[in-house]
Amino acid sequence: MADPTSGNATSGKVVVKNIGLLLSGDIDHPILDADAIVIDHGRIVAVGRQADLDTSEPQVLIDARHTCVAPGLIDSHVHPVFGDWTPRQNQIGWIDSTMHGGVTRMISAGEVHLPGRPKDIVGLKALAITAQRAFDNFRPGGVKVLAGAPIIEKGMVEQDFADLAQAGVSLLGEVGLGSVKAGYEAQQMVAWARKHGIQSTIHTGGPSIPGSGLIDKDVVLEADADVIGHINGGHTSLPEAHVCELCEKSSRAIEIVHNGNERVAIAAAKMALQLKCPHRVILGTDGPAGSGVQPLGMLRLIALLASLGGIPPELAFCFATGNTARIRQLDSGLIEVGRAADLVFMDKAQHSPGRDLLDSLRLGDIPGVGMVMIDGIVRCGRSRNTPPATEIPVIVG
Numbered sequence: 001m002a003d004p005t006s007g008n009a010t011s012g013k014v015v016v017k018n019i020g021l022l023l024s025g026d027i028d029h030p031i032l033d034a035d036a037i038v039i040d041h042g043r044i045v046a047v048g049r050q051a052d053l054d055t056s057e058p059q060v061l062i063d064a065r066h067t068c069v070a071p072g073l074i075d076s077h078v079h080p081v082f083g084d085w086t087p088r089q090n091q092i093g094w095i096d097s098t099m100h101g102g103v104t105r106m107i108s109a110g111e112v113h114l115p116g117r118p119k120d121i122v123g124l125k126a127l128a129i130t131a132q133r134a135f136d137n138f139r140p141g142g143v144k145v146l147a148g149a150p151i152i153e154k155g156m157v158e159q160d161f162a163d164l165a166q167a168g169v170s171l172l173g174e175v176g177l178g179s180v181k182a183g184y185e186a187q188q189m190v191a192w193a194r195k196h197g198i199q200s201t202i203h204t205g206g207p208s209i210p211g212s213g214l215i216d217k218d219v220v221l222e223a224d225a226d227v228i229g230h231i232n233g234g235h236t237s238l239p240e241a242h243v244c245e246l247c248e249k250s251s252r253a254i255e256i257v258h259n260g261n262e263r264v265a266i267a268a269a270k271m272a273l274q275l276k277c278p279h280r281v282i283l284g285t286d287g288p289a290g291s292g293v294q295p296l297g298m299l300r301l302i303a304l305l306a307s308l309g310g311i312p313p314e315l316a317f318c319f320a321t322g323n324t325a326r327i328r329q330l331d332s333g334l335i336e337v338g339r340a341a342d343l344v345f346m347d348k349a350q351h352s353p354g355r356d357l358l359d360s361l362r363l364g365d366i367p368g369v370g371m372v373m374i375d376g377i378v379r380c381g382r383s384r385n386t387p388p389a390t391e392i393p394v395i396v397g
C-alpha cells in the first residue's frame with residue numbers, strides 16, 4: 001500500500017451506505033436527498049439513493065449506520081511551519097489531531113512562525129516554494145495542507161510574483177504581517193499577485209502578537225485582497241460597525257476565524273446573510289496561535305454560529321466546506337461527482353439533549369466525529385478528540 005502521508009495513496013471502489021443525513025457543502029442546497037455515495041480512485045463517482053446506484057463489488061463497504069456525512073472541513077486560515085510541528089506552542093502532531101476534528105484540508109495564511117523566517121526577497125520566495133513543495137509531499141494524517149504563502153515585503157516587484165507563480169506558489173500569506181502595510185502599496189502587490197494567478201488574504205484588525213500591526217478597514221478596502229482574512233480579528237477585531245462596512249462595501253470573501261473576536265464573528269455572519277451573500281463566508285481557525293492549537297476549532301466555530309449566532313447549522317457547514325472550496329478553487333468541499341472523496345462522518349455527541357445532529361448544534365454542542373476519509377481512504381474511526389458520537393459508521397467489508 002502507498003504511504004498514506006504522501007499524496008500518492010488512493011482508494012479503489014468504496015461504497016458508503018445508510019447515510020442518515022447528507023450535507024452537501026453547497027450553500028444553495030445544503031441537504032441532499034440521498035443515502036449513499038460511491039467512490040473510485042479517491043473521487044466521488046455517484047451520489048443518490050442506494051437502490052439506484054451501482055454498489056456492487058466494492059473494495060471497501062462502509063455502513064454509515066444513519067449518521068451524518070459531510071464534506072471534510074476546510075480550515076481556511078492556518079499557520080503551519082514544517083512537518084506536523086508548530087513552534088508557536090512547540091507542539092507536535094497538531095495537524096493529525098485536527099484531522100480528528102473533521103478537517104481534511106488546510107490553507108496556509110503564511111509560514112510566519114518559522115524560527116528565523118527570512119524577510120529578504122529571495123529568502124521569502126525560497127521559503128514559500130520550499131513550504132509548498134514540502135506539504136505537497138507530506139500529509140500529516142492524510143490532511144492536504146496548501147502551503148507556501150509568502151509574506152510580502154517592501155521592494156517586491158511584479159517579476160517576483162511571476163517567479164512565485166511559475167514555481168507553483170498559488171497564494172499569499174496575510175498581507176500586513178510584513179513591511180507592506182499601506183493600502184496603496186498592498187493594492188499594487190495584490191494586483192500583481194492576482195494577475196499571475198496567486199490568491200491573496202489580508203490581515204484584518206489589531207496586531208496579533210507583539211511586533212505585528214493594525215490593519216484598519218480603509219487599508220482592507222484599498223488593498224482589495226481576495227480574502228478579508230479573519231474579519232473578526234485575530235484576536236483583536238475592528239469595531240463591529242467597521243466589520244459590517246467591510247461586508248457591505250467589499251465583494252471579497254468574508255473569513256471568520258475561531259481565534260478571533262467571537263461577538264464580531266456572529267455579527268459578520270449575520271451581516272452576510274442580511275446582505276444576501278452567504279456564499280462569501282468562509283471559516284478558519286487562525287491556529288496555531290497565541291491561544292494555542294485547536295483540533296476542534298472548526299467544529300467549535302460552527303457550533304458558535306449555529307447556537308449563539310442563530311445561523312442554520314447546515315449553512316454553517318457550507319461556510320466550512322463548499323464556500324471555501326469554490327472561493328479557493330479546490331477539488332473537494334462538496335458532495336458532488338468528480339470531487340475528492342474527503343468526508344467526515346458525525347453524529348450528535350453522546351448525551352447531548354439535541355434531537356439529532358443539527359439540533360445539537362443549535363443547542364451549542366459540538367458533534368462527535370465517527371470517521372474521517374481523505375481521498376477515499378479511511379484516516380480515522382471514532383475521533384480521539386471530539387466527545388463520543390452517539391453512533392459511528394462501521395466498515396463491513
Ligand SMILES: [Zn+2]
Pocket residue numbers: 174203204208229230234
Ligand atoms: Zn492575522
